[in-house]
Amino acid sequence: MLDVPASSVLQQLWILIKAMRASPRRAALLFLPMGSVVVIATNAVFQIRLNNWQGALYDALQNHDLGAFGHQLLVFLSLIGVLLLLVVAQAWLTEVGKVRLRGWLTRDLLEEWLKPKRAYLLAFAGETGVNPDQRIHEDARHLTELSVDLGNGLLQASLMLLSFIGVLWILSQQVVFDFGNGAFTIPGYMVWCAIAYASIGSWLAWRIGRPLIGLNAERYAREADFRASLIKVAERSEAVVLYQGENEERVHLDQTFHKVQSLARQLANGIVSLTWVTSGHGWLAMAAPFLIAAPGYFGGQLSLGSLMVAVGAFNQVQYALRWFVDNFSKIADWRATLLRIMALRDELQQIERLHSEQHRIDFYEAPAGSLILESVEAYLPGSSVECAAPEESRIELKASEHVLIEGDSAASKTTFFMSLAGLWPWGDGRIGLPPRADMLFLPERPYFPRGPLRTALAYPADASDYTDAHYADALRTVGLDHLAEDLELAHDWDRRLSLEEQQILGFGRIFLHTPRWVFLNDSLGAVPEKKRAALLAAFVAKLGECTIVSTGGDIGHHFFRRTIHLRHARRSQLKAAAAI
Structure with missing residues (x-):
């Protein structure tokens, strides 16, 4: 004992x-x-x-x-x-x-x-x-x-x-x-x-x-x-x-x-x-x-x-x-x-x-309007050998260049998504990210703090940063205008709303925060195709200068201008391939 x-x-x-x-x-x-x-x-x-x-x-x-x-x-x-x-x-x-x-x-x-x-x-x-x-x-x-x-x-x-x-x-x-x-x-x-x-x-x-x-x-x-x-x-x-x-x-x-x-x-x-x-x-x-x-x-x-x-x-x-x-x-x-x-x-x-004996990805702030990946390898959970990495050794993404990340498994894509968010530092290479204030990350299941709907929609910003008109416009844009009357209603919204409504409401945060970069991890997978198309059309119309980087197949390939292919292999194989 x-x-x-x-x-x-x-x-x-x-x-x-x-x-x-x-x-x-x-x-x-x-x-x-x-x-x-x-x-x-x-x-x-x-x-x-x-x-x-x-x-x-x-x-x-x-x-x-x-x-x-x-x-x-x-x-x-x-x-x-x-x-x-x-x-x-x-x-x-x-x-x-x-x-x-x-x-x-x-x-x-x-x-x-x-x-x-x-x-x-x-x-x-x-x-x-x-x-x-x-x-x-x-x-x-x-x-x-x-x-x-x-x-x-x-x-x-x-x-x-x-x-x-x-x-x-x-x-x-x-x-x-x-x-x-x-x-x-x-x-x-x-x-x-x-x-x-x-x-x-x-x-x-x-x-x-x-x-x-x-x-x-x-x-x-x-x-x-x-x-x-x-x-x-x-x-x-x-x-x-x-x-x-x-x-x-x-x-x-x-x-x-x-x-x-x-x-x-x-x-x-x-x-x-x-x-x-x-x-x-x-x-x-x-x-x-x-x-x-x-x-x-x-x-x-x-x-x-x-x-x-x-x-x-x-x-x-x-x-x-x-x-x-x-x-x-x-x-x-x-x-x-x-x-x-x-x-x-x-x-x-x-x-x-934590795990300081492992290699760490080096994060730095990229020049304005870009995202840079340099020889990035993201170690998969539970392994310091297996990793996911883009086929290209250096990738530079520009504003409005919507990007789809494809991989052999959901685990490799999710791990790479967390690396882009700076939450998974274990691996090799360098990632140049835009300023944090310019980015918004949307997971598959969005998080809503308990409280009024306006607080849930504004998260992580303060609810007082936006007016009722801002909330009503965001809800109307994503097709949830029937919730506009519930802005003051306190609830566990992740339990009251269906997964489809949760994902749509999470997507609605984009129209409040107006970020320059949006990262999606199968964030619209529960939304029917017709509604997804309407959401993306509204996104293009209102936030044309914003860039979407997605790891999910929930958005059609035609929306993206560029595709990054991830390979799931042993680290030694990736290093050898890069040396050829």
Whole structure:
């Protein structure tokens, strides 16, 4: 199972802290921990006073002093009033801290994930690239909540330890051991007993609970797989039903869920084993301080009040020292979640160097109005040997020169299409592209963000960049004028519209953005031939200077002025052919 070295955890934590310090929201983020330090430190002071009050109360009871007893009750009410205010303040700081810390971490991950090309390239990053939504959504929430809870708990335990260890050391002087004719004291006797007791419990908790770290990390990965499988069935339910594939999906989901359940059982067994230590250690702690301080009490050096103060101080020191024992399962969970978050963050920051041992296509900005291909070979997915390349070693395309890219397979054409988009850099050669603002790429299935139709049509531009007249004209041009009344209607448009309507609406973006270059990857394959002809006629009429580069056979050959033939072969064969 996964075992993360402590040094690695500290390095990962330090990376996050440095990123937080560089955030423009750092002031708001740092205010809350500072406030927590003040509140917890003040709470420690009043806990000492409460412990001393306990001694005075028991002395009053032992002496049958009613007046002192009544006075101590009034002191108790004042102490509890202050402690209640501190607890409420700490609860507010804790909950607000969770919200703000999650807000920062989620935005940080989103910023890293949605930098140009990274969301696409992450899919080729192995296990880390699977279900990034789970890490950004659920893992980020879980990590921030655990971090705040554990951070506050560790701070409180540390301050309590520093506050009460001195009290316990002084009281240890009153524990005298009598042996025959001699008597002696052990400096810090009760302190050493508390340290020994907590150390034994901490070692046992670490020994038994260490496997929980790897189990938690694996559980989150399998939970994400199960969630992704459920979402896929829900999104493609129509196809599943048409294929009558409900039983197959049920079997697949059951197998996926079985992995979740198997890990859950292992975790349950591990937590039960850890509970033997934590609970047993806790129950024994109720009697331990009385047994340890008994020689001083029965020897007459400690009054009942002093005994209770010593017991209270011992418990505070022991609870502070056994914080690790009580929170080991949470710490294991926190370390596993931190590992998943940092693995994603590190992968995103390193992704441009993914497969750096392979050759990379060199991209540059071509002179205005042209697209240049120089000895380009695009490696096919999963292979550094097989690739797709044009038969001509150098190709220069000019504006209005509509181009069809043909190949032996859909895979080679799609890979070449992604290379033109700059999303598939693995290969050889150079590609000179027009300015990014002059290009628009249309995949086979267009993407529509959830929201009003105007937002879906304007994507990726801001919907406010265009007027209602612009939207109405674009919809009318592509034959979807009946949707003009739905511009403000919010929907999942990729689910409400048929694939044909989606492709037509995606093509309609061309008339809003008016690019100089349009790249199509079977982008009109679901549109009937008659409608395709009408769309292309409108394109020529309105955007005559725009160039279409298409990898699909959905548009008739007569539309194109030039054809680029791709060859699918081994890299060595292409190099040899180019040398002849």
